[in-house]
Amino acid sequence: MSKLFDLTGKTAFVTGAASGLGYAMAEGFAEHGALVTLADANRAGLDAAVAKLNAAGHQAMAVELDVREPAAIRTAVAGAAKHYGKMDIVVANAGITGGAPISEEAGHIENIDLDVWNNVVEINQTGVFATLQAAAAVMKPQKSGRIIVTASISGLRISEVSGYPYTVTKAAVIHMVHLAAIELAPYNILVNGVAPGPFMTNIAGGRLFREPERVKAMGDSVPLKRMADPQEIKGLALLLASGAGSFITGQVIPIDGGRTAL
Amino acid sequence: MARLQDKIIIITGGARGIGAAFCKAVAAEGAVVVVSDVRDGAGTVKEIEAEGGRAIFIHSDVANSKSVNELVNDVVKRYGRIDALVNNAAIFANLQRQSFFEIGEQEWDDVMAVNVRGPFLLCKAVAPVMMKQKAGKIVNIASGTVFKGQTGITHYVTSKGAIVALTRCVARELGDYNINVNAIAPGLTMSEGVLSNPQMTGAGADATKNSRALKREQQPEDLTGTLVFLCSSDSDFMTGHTMVVDGGSVMR
Numbered sequence: 205m206s207k208l209f210d211l212t213g214k215t216a217f218v219t220g221a222a223s224g225l226g227y228a229m230a231e232g233f234a235e236h237g238a239l240v241t242l243a244d245a246n247r248a249g250l251d252a253a254v255a256k257l258n259a260a261g262h263q264a265m266a267v268e269l270d271v272r273e274p275a276a277i278r279t280a281v282a283g284a285a286k287h288y289g290k291m292d293i294v295v296a297n298a299g300i301t302g303g304a305p306i307s308e309e310a311g312h313i314e315n316i317d318l319d320v321w322n323n324v325v326e327i328n329q330t331g332v333f334a335t336l337q338a339a340a341a342v343m344k345p346q347k348s349g350r351i352i353v354t355a356s357i358s359g360l361r362i363s364e365v366s367g368y369p370y371t372v373t374k375a376a377v378i379h380m381v382h383l384a385a386i387e388l389a390p391y392n393i394l395v396n397g398v399a400p401g402p403f404m405t406n407i408a409g410g411r412l413f414r415e416p417e418r419v420k421a422m423g424d425s426v427p428l429k430r431m432a433d434p435q436e437i438k439g440l441a442l443l444l445a446s447g448a449g450s451f452i453t454g455q456v457i458p459i460d461g462g463r464t465a466l
Numbered sequence: 467m468a469r470l471q472d473k474i475i476i477i478t479g480g481a482r483g484i485g486a487a488f489c490k491a492v493a494a495e496g497a498v499v500v501v502s503d504v505r506d507g508a509g510t511v512k513e514i515e516a517e518g519g520r521a522i523f524i525h526s527d528v529a530n531s532k533s534v535n536e537l538v539n540d541v542v543k544r545y546g547r548i549d550a551l552v553n554n555a556a557i558f559a560n561l562q563r564q565s566f567f568e569i570g571e572q573e574w575d576d577v578m579a580v581n582v583r584g585p586f587l588l589c590k591a592v593a594p595v596m597m598k599q600k601a602g603k604i605v606n607i608a609s610g611t612v613f614k615g616q617t618g619i620t621h622y623v624t625s626k627g628a629i630v631a632l633t634r635c636v637a638r639e640l641g642d643y644n645i646n647v648n649a650i651a652p653g654l655t656m657s658e659g660v661l662s663n664p665q666m667t668g669a670g671a672d673a674t675k676n677s678r679a680l681k682r683e684q685q686p687e688d689l690t691g692t693l694v695f696l697c698s699s700d701s702d703f704m705t706g707h708t709m710v711v712d713g714g715s716v717m718r
Contacts, residue, residue, distance in 0.1 A: 439700020448691025
């Protein structure tokens with residue numbers, strides 16, 4: 205069996221890792237041998253996630269982190285890198301929804317509260333930027349690294365269920381991926397994004413788990429006619445983090461059941 | 467556990483170059499490879515068997531529906547199913563660079579017959595088998611040149627643009643059957659065919675290399691990880707997408 209997807213001895217740092225896609229990516233890396241650091245603002249969720257990984261025999265540690273604090277991100281990434289002697293993989297995953305879709309009155313442009321807008325920008329856009337800064341700071345000197353940004357198909361194509369703050373910040377991080385991929389390539393740092401479509405995550409306060417008819421409708425909206433389990437992000441993240449993806453950079457890859465078909 | 471254990475995978479154009487690298491990569495992950503080509507693919511089979519892998523060669527011309535149907539029927543008769551199809555066979559390495567004004571009708575038609583009709587015929591032949599299985603993976607090989615509008619090989623670039631479109635259409639039509647259809651868009655790759663054509667190397671290749679974020683030549687092995695991913699259950703929620711693997715020349 206080939207070693208294409210092996211991460212033995214690699215180190216990874218994932219933001220928004222207490223649940224959903226962030227947790228799945230961290231778990232996927234750990235299952236392939238990586239030493240993982242999980243960062244999240246939710247202390248209780250974070251502790252449970254790390255305990256679960258360690259109980260499964262993986263090596264995981266927790267860092268309580270709010271990505272609205274750029275200095276704290278730098279300290280956390282640098283700290284994990286110092287602890288393990290290097291940092292191979294950083295995933296800028298933490299994000300929130302926010303702002304109603306344009307199909308609802310609350311989502312009309314005049315009704316978007318600037319406090320809501322600013323908070324989404326601070327987490328989804330500035331938070332990702334600060335995470336990239338922190339990653340580059342440790343990866344440039346080591347002349348290697350992989351960075352993965354969790355974007356969204358909302359950043360690639362808008363629809364009537366898109367809202368301003370979320371959609372615009374997800375579009376912004378896609379340009380961030382492209383710019384960073386060019387700037388960081390001479391340092392052998394590869395930068396890519398994943399653009400998830402409908403996944404069953406806790407986003408929007410766990411609303412999906414309370415609304416089966418919404419799940420059915422969202423599933424039916426994609427060619428594969430279903431929503432995805434967070435586990436299904438693992439393979440793509442692994443491709444982008446491992447030797448299997450060593451010539452992929454600057455790509456934002458939809459994983460969306462065929463919704464965008466880009 | 468290997469990622470493609472016991473999967474039955476047809477790879478067209480598997481006798482040499484990128485196709486041969488694909489065959490070896492999926493065999494290393496436990497797949498049973500059907501190497502198909504108009505050339506003799508015995509060499510690829512021998513290399514796979516030397517590594518302890520499993521492969522057979524079936525001669526086939528992708529541009530000919532009779533030949534394609536015979537290939538698919540033969541595979542179903544032998545193995546009872548088809549888990550993945552890789553539409554890799556294409557006319558490229560022997561092409562001469564020329565203005566689109568200079569491309570003759572016959573040359574245009576020859577490129578379209580292999581590069582577009584071929585994958586179309588194979589999708590048509592394989593889809594009923596996969597629909598019955600309610601499972602399957604189709605991976606088409608497109609090209610990064612589509613997104614650049616590369617000049618000098620307009621027939622080739624146009625044919626690969628059709629592959630991006632074919633991938634989208636077939637993905638939407640087969641989604642109900644749990645069949646994933648995706649494409650890989652490589653950059654200029656130093657396969658033995660490319661290396662044997664002076665027009666494909668030299669200054670033109672240097673310009674391509676310098677257009678990349680990662681400024682080095684692309685090798686067939688740079689594509690195998692993505693192919694294994696798209697043939698495996700790891701990509702079960704992806705369909706209709708063309709993945710660019712070119713060192714960051716085209717960014718999407």
